[in-house]
Amino acid sequence: MSEREQMLQRIRMYSFALIDAALFLDGHPREASALAFHNEAKKLYDQAVADYEAKFGPLSLKSADDTKQWRWIEDPWPWEGADN
Amino acid sequence: MWGYEKKLQYPVKIKNPDPAAAKLIITQLGGPDGEMGAATRYLNQRYTMPFKECKAILTDVGTEELAHQEMIAAIVYQLTRNLTPEQIRQSGFDAYFVDHTTGIYPQSAAGIPFSASALQCKGDALTDLFENLAAEQKARTTYDNLLRLIDDPDVRDPIKFLRQREITHFQRFGDALRVVQDHLDAKNYYAYNPEFDIQPVPQLRNMPRI
Numbered sequence: 001m002s003e004r005e006q007m008l009q010r011i012r013m014y015s016f017a018l019i020d021a022a023l024f025l026d027g028h029p030r031e032a033s034a035l036a037f038h039n040e041a042k043k044l045y046d047q048a049v050a051d052y053e054a055k056f057g058p059l060s061l062k063s064a065d066d067t068k069q070w071r072w073i074e075d076p077w078p079w080e081g082a083d084n
Numbered sequence: 085m086w087g088y089e090k091k092l093q094y095p096v097k098i099k100n101p102d103p104a105a106a107k108l109i110i111t112q113l114g115g116p117d118g119e120m121g122a123a124t125r126y127l128n129q130r131y132t133m134p135f136k137e138c139k140a141i142l143t144d145v146g147t148e149e150l151a152h153q154e155m156i157a158a159i160v161y162q163l164t165r166n167l168t169p170e171q172i173r174q175s176g177f178d179a180y181f182v183d184h185t186t187g188i189y190p191q192s193a194a195g196i197p198f199s200a201s202a203l204q205c206k207g208d209a210l211t212d213l214f215e216n217l218a219a220e221q222k223a224r225t226t227y228d229n230l231l232r233l234i235d236d237p238d239v240r241d242p243i244k245f246l247r248q249r250e251i252t253h254f255q256r257f258g259d260a261l262r263v264v265q266d267h268l269d270a271k272n273y274y275a276y277n278p279e280f281d282i283q284p285v286p287q288l289r290n291m292p293r294i
Contacts, residue, residue, distance in 0.1 A: 012093065019148060023145065024256070024259075026140035059089055060087050079161050081096060081097050
């Protein structure tokens with residue numbers, strides 16, 4: 001597994017935790033343990049995204065801040081099976 | 085509005101083409117119980133949904149379904165790369181091929197194009213949530229059926245992930261149903277439609293407002 005793929009996998013893992021916690025919290029908005037779980041996962045997610053983007057460019061359009069070349073268009077795109 | 089994250093929700097890395105499998109799996113993009121129908125159903129139902137928890141659940145599950153469309157499309161795309169004319173003929177992919185080449189067209193396994201006639205936005209909170217609970221189970225059954233027919237672990241792995249999400253979404257729509265029922269008259273859940281009737285029926289007027 002490439003370094004890029006390893007870093008993406010970390011993001012996917014924390015992102016999954018965030019999505020799953022959010023869906024639960026939508027229906028149980030005062031559940032303290034779920035709120036704590038969500039916020040712990042968010043810290044890990046934010047760090048993993050920052051680490052990835054510093055090295056491989058923007059994961060979402062709003063974090064693009066290139067000065068020489070617009071890296072958003074770079075391959076591979078997620079469906080291409082290389083490092084998705 | 086929405087933003088795009090340049091990653092799949094769960095990885096799809098398929099080494100070997102299998103156009104016969106692609107022809108079946110595409111039903112979870114554009115078929116009657118597919119991810120496109122799921123996203124369309126939830127993201128359109130939410131506008132008239134009255135309770136904050138339910139608006140959030142419809143928005144967030146609907147958004148996840150968009151990511152599932154992308155995963156199914158990625159599976160179909162990767163299963164149909166680098167095909168020879170011989171593979172196309174022998175696999176039964178030929179009918180799809182003449183209409184769409186290897187483009188990703190939302191249709192059912194039987195070739196019927198995506199249709200909103202397989203989904204409903206009824207404008208009634210209970211009705212729509214029961215529709216959604218059923219939709220998640222129908223999608224789960226479809227994934228079960230695909231898993232009976234597909235052997236390649238590269239393909240089974242993301243399909244197992246998607247199957248599990250149908251079960252989770254079923255549970256979350258169960259949460260939404262509980263929220264709606266908590267707002268209604270427990271003696272008669274059908275006394276009025278909370279998405280349409282501004283005043284509850286007369287005997288409920290003195291109860292706390294929604």
